[in-house]
Amino acid sequence: MTTVTEKPVTAPGTPNPAPAGRTRGGARRRRGLGTLTGWAFVAPAMVIILGLSVFPAAWAFILSLQKWNGFAPPKFVGGDNYAKIMTDAEFWAAVSQTGLYVLLFVPASVLLGLFLAVALNRDIRFIGLYRTAIFVPFVASAASTGILSTYLFSPQYGLVNNVLRALGLPAQGWLEDPNQAMLVIAIMSLWGQAAFTTVIYLAALQDIPNELLEAARIDGANRWQTFWQVVWPELRPVTVFVGIWQTIGALQLFDLVYTTTRGGPLDSTKTIVYYLWEKAFKALDFGAGSAAAYVLFAVTLLITIGAVLFARRRNMEAF
């Protein structure tokens, strides 16, 4: 951490503990100086963040109302791009493929995380080793995970089919089979992401007051009863939270698709973001790409708001 001692270029210091202002002018000047100091601290980061998010987000909206390929002068077309993608069968196919992935990945990821957290939350030997094995895949990039997936699930020489053959089961097409490709992507996402839900649940488990567990034990509850009647209700807000979080992430699936199937076979893994990327950066249709991005944003927002309202009504403090 050598950066700590680096002197930032901004932020002129102001004499802070000045004696109490005697005149009104002095007080105003000091308040002005305070505002200047404050902004000097926050402005550099704010300029970058606003310049790289609010400004482009607004620009994306303008783009979504234009027909533009990046070269010819842009033409205002109003809602045409939205109408175009809404009537594009390929877009709806991407929506349903993304939906399939969400259905495969999100419940599995929440359940697996919960199960692993319960299993890892104990005082036994080698627990550190177990935790490490499950946490390390989290640092592998989607590119690495994708390359590994194509290797492990290769129909000819992949380990997975090899194991199936050894067990006397028929080998599968996996990533080369339109009906199975998304399943493989979901399995490998689980491998890479399991640590995330696990760690959130672990933190929640450790926040459960010991008195609650002890009270249950004194009342004669067995472990199973304790889990369902004491632990699980305490975990509900966290479940809502990781559910939403994983859904939002799943709606944005791209990297793993790019490094495994590139949308194939037969477009069976083409997700919304893959569609967006193709429209914008392959077909150079910036308008349709931006419209698709706004549709995705709107869906994400609706899901989040819906889930928050649901949690509020049930009196769960997930946020």
Added chain:
Amino acid sequence: MALTSLTRGPRLDSTRRRTTRRFSLWHLVLAPIALLFFIPFGQMLLASVSPRSDLVKFPPPFFPSRITLDGFVGLLVDTDILRWLANSTIVAVISIVSHIVLCSLAGYGFARLQFRGRNVGFFVILATIMIPTQLLMIPTYIMFSKLGIVNTLAAAFVPWLASAFGIFLMRQFFLSIPAEIEEAAAIDGANRLQIFLRVVLPLARPAMATLAIFTLLSSWNDLVWPLIAINDDGAFTVQLGIANFQGTRRTQWDLLMAGNVIATAPLVLFFLFAQKQFVQTMTMSGLKG
């Protein structure tokens, strides 16, 4: 959520103590799962040191017939892997340094300084967390190409110079530092910048480490943005390099796996070295929603 209990609590630290407990049935559950999670890495390591002929055999052997470094050598000869690694390192270092400097300053400003527009400013920053990156890709690409930085390393690191999450994280940390410490320094005649640099920042090391890991993970592993912004393989990051390499050399598994090992190893080693910080970072990134 109590983060400290997660990393320092007795239950997670149990491995440190020598336990002579009786055998737990949980081993029967955990050992196979842990093995299952390790297998992809194991296969990657084995394949990276296997002769290529082993990797296209049918049925494939579980263990290599001999150990060879041909994959790694081939990678060095055939690709610009060292350059890609250097590029990724530069991107990661710039992102981390810039994140720490800018987000600490802003986080401190929002946590401790009173100024006009502070609340509005902080609200706007928080609101940007809601904007998905997919929405920003197209205009950012157009913006960068107008600035002439497409196809350069700058395109890869500029989006990682600062983040709303980083500001939020640092602000939360600064809020937890007792104000009396700063008041004492102020009475001793230190100005705001001095207080920040000499008193507050040294206390913020754990938060800065968390922010550094978060930035390292996201900038090192990013694929989609370099894919869009960088087409010139001199400016490839290691992730983009291996992803493109895979697209063209699907059959050269020894090279591909060697590339995978090289791209993944730095973060895995770092993880093993700084596990606790990593776990905390993961929990924190879960809390940013």
